Amino acid sequence: MKRFVLITAALLATAPLAAQPAPTVPVPGAAAGGPRVPTSRAEIGLSFGPVVARTAPAIVNVYAMRAVQARRGPSLLEDPFFRRFFGMPQGPGFGGPSERVQRSLGSGVIVDPSGIVVTNNHVIEGADEVRISLADKREFDADILLRDPRTDLAILKLRDGKASFPAAQLGSSDDLQVGDIVLAIGNPFGVGQTVTQGIVSALARTQVGITDYQFFIQTDAAINPGNSGGALVDGAGRVIGINTAIFSRSGGSQGIGFAIPADMVRVVLESALGGGKSVRRPWLGASLQAVTADIAEGLDLPRPVGSLVQSIRPDSPAEKGGLRVGDLITSIAGQEVDDPDAFGYRFATRPLGGAVEVAVVRQGKAMTLSIPLQPAPETTPREEVTLSGRSPLTGATVVNLSPAVVEEMRTIEADKGVVVTAVAENTPAERTSLRAGDVILEVNGVAVETTADLVRATAKPARMWRITVQRGGRTLTAMVPG
Structure with missing residues (x-):
C-alpha cells in the first residue's frame, strides 16, 4: 500500500453541472433503454469544466515545515578541542550537528468560510509550521486545531479573522x-x-x-x-x-x-x-470478531457476514444495551455490516447522545437492541508525566489507564499498568525500544498501577533494570543496563 507523504495540492469545491443533456435517440436495433448516441452539438460538448472552475477556489496547498537534526558521521572537524586548537569557529552551527528544515507539501479543502481546512494528518504530521496557499495566490499561516491519526485527518484554521473564504x-x-x-x-x-x-x-x-x-x-x-x-x-x-x-x-x-x-x-x-483537542466518538465496550466460513457453518448461517461478539466490558454501553457474548451483529441503524470494521465505522460516525438500534442474532433468534451512544469514560485521571532522570525509560510520556485511553490507543488490551503515549527521539526510552502503546506493568519487581508509581520506581539509579511491558497482547520482560 502506497501512502502519500511528500505531496502537492488539489484544486476543487462545489457547483452543479451547468449544462443539461439534450434528448437522445436509441441506437438503431437497440432495445428500449439500451445504448444511446449524442444527437446534438450541445450534448457532445457536455463537460465537467463548470464544476472544476467553480470549485477550485476552495482547495488549497498545505505546506508543512519541520526542523530536524542533520546527522553527520564522525569527523575531527566536529571535535571542539580540535577546532579550538586550530583557531576554527566555535559554537552552534560550527562543526556540531546542524539543523535542517524538512518540508512536505499536500492538499486541503476549505469547508467553512471562516477558513477551516480539512487535510490528511500525514501531510502535517510533526510540523512546526504550516502555511496555506489559496488558489488566488494569497498565503496564510495556519494553526492546527485537531489531529486525528486514527482517521488520518487533520483540521487547520487560517490565521485571518477578517477574511471570508470560499468553502466547499x-x-x-x-x-x-x-x-x-x-x-x-x-x-x-x-x-x-x-x-x-x-x-x-x-x-x-x-x-x-x-x-x-x-x-x-x-x-x-x-x-x-x-x-x-x-x-x-x-x-x-x-x-x-x-x-x-x-x-x-x-x-x-x-x-x-x-x-x-x-x-x-x-x-x-x-x-x-466544538473546541475539542481529540475526537469524541461513541464507545461500544465490546470486542468483535469477523465471521469466517467455518464459524458461519457452525452457526448455520447462510453466508459468512456479520460481527461476532467476543467479550464485553463491565458497565459499558454494550452491557447496558443488552449485548451478550456470542451475539451476531448483522446491522446498525438499518444498515448491514459485513464485518467488525464496517460496524466500527458505522458506530463511530453516529452522534453522541441517545441510542442506536443494533440488529443481532442470538441462538438463531433475530432481535433488536438499543445501544447507548456514550463516549468512553476516563475513570482514572490521566496524570500525564514525561519521565526524566537516569533510567532506561527517560523520555517516555505516560498516562494512567482508563477506557478512554484504551479507546484512543486502540491496540491496548491491558486492564492495569500505565500507557506510553509518546517516546522522544534520541532518549534512553527510544534506545530501550519502548513504543507508544506499550503498557508498563512492572519495574524492578515493583508493580506499576499509576504514573506516580512509575515516577517513584525510576527515581533512583540502578546498575540493572528489569522492565515488564505488555505489547500487542503479549507480556515482555527485558533486562536493561543502567
Whole structure:
C-alpha cells in the first residue's frame, strides 16, 4: 500500500453541472433503454469544466515545515578541542550537528468560510509550521486545531479573522452508489493542476490497512502522489471523500485509489469546531470478531457476514444495551455490516447522545437492541508525566489507564499498568525500544498501577533494570543496563 507523504495540492469545491443533456435517440436495433448516441452539438460538448472552475477556489496547498537534526558521521572537524586548537569557529552551527528544515507539501479543502481546512494528518504530521496557499495566490499561516491519526485527518484554521473564504460543500458518502461518476483533482508529481475522472469502484472497502477505521471509497479515477489531502468530488461538485492512499507497485496510479468518506470527515470536523483537542466518538465496550466460513457453518448461517461478539466490558454501553457474548451483529441503524470494521465505522460516525438500534442474532433468534451512544469514560485521571532522570525509560510520556485511553490507543488490551503515549527521539526510552502503546506493568519487581508509581520506581539509579511491558497482547520482560 502506497501512502502519500511528500505531496502537492488539489484544486476543487462545489457547483452543479451547468449544462443539461439534450434528448437522445436509441441506437438503431437497440432495445428500449439500451445504448444511446449524442444527437446534438450541445450534448457532445457536455463537460465537467463548470464544476472544476467553480470549485477550485476552495482547495488549497498545505505546506508543512519541520526542523530536524542533520546527522553527520564522525569527523575531527566536529571535535571542539580540535577546532579550538586550530583557531576554527566555535559554537552552534560550527562543526556540531546542524539543523535542517524538512518540508512536505499536500492538499486541503476549505469547508467553512471562516477558513477551516480539512487535510490528511500525514501531510502535517510533526510540523512546526504550516502555511496555506489559496488558489488566488494569497498565503496564510495556519494553526492546527485537531489531529486525528486514527482517521488520518487533520483540521487547520487560517490565521485571518477578517477574511471570508470560499468553502466547499461536504456531501454524504452514504448517497453514493458503485458506478457513480467522480472527479479527483490535484497536482500529481508536481506537474500542475490535473483533473481525473472515473467511477466509484467499491464502497465500504475494509481490508485496506491504512487507518484504524477501515471503511473507504475506492475509485479508478487516477490518483497519484500529489492528490493526497485533496477531494474526491461527485457530479454535483460535492466533496464526498478525502483522497488518502493508492494501491500501487510502482508508486503511480494503477486505478485503485482510496478516499476517506465524507461522513467520517464530518465527525472529525464537528469535534474541531466544538473546541475539542481529540475526537469524541461513541464507545461500544465490546470486542468483535469477523465471521469466517467455518464459524458461519457452525452457526448455520447462510453466508459468512456479520460481527461476532467476543467479550464485553463491565458497565459499558454494550452491557447496558443488552449485548451478550456470542451475539451476531448483522446491522446498525438499518444498515448491514459485513464485518467488525464496517460496524466500527458505522458506530463511530453516529452522534453522541441517545441510542442506536443494533440488529443481532442470538441462538438463531433475530432481535433488536438499543445501544447507548456514550463516549468512553476516563475513570482514572490521566496524570500525564514525561519521565526524566537516569533510567532506561527517560523520555517516555505516560498516562494512567482508563477506557478512554484504551479507546484512543486502540491496540491496548491491558486492564492495569500505565500507557506510553509518546517516546522522544534520541532518549534512553527510544534506545530501550519502548513504543507508544506499550503498557508498563512492572519495574524492578515493583508493580506499576499509576504514573506516580512509575515516577517513584525510576527515581533512583540502578546498575540493572528489569522492565515488564505488555505489547500487542503479549507480556515482555527485558533486562536493561543502567
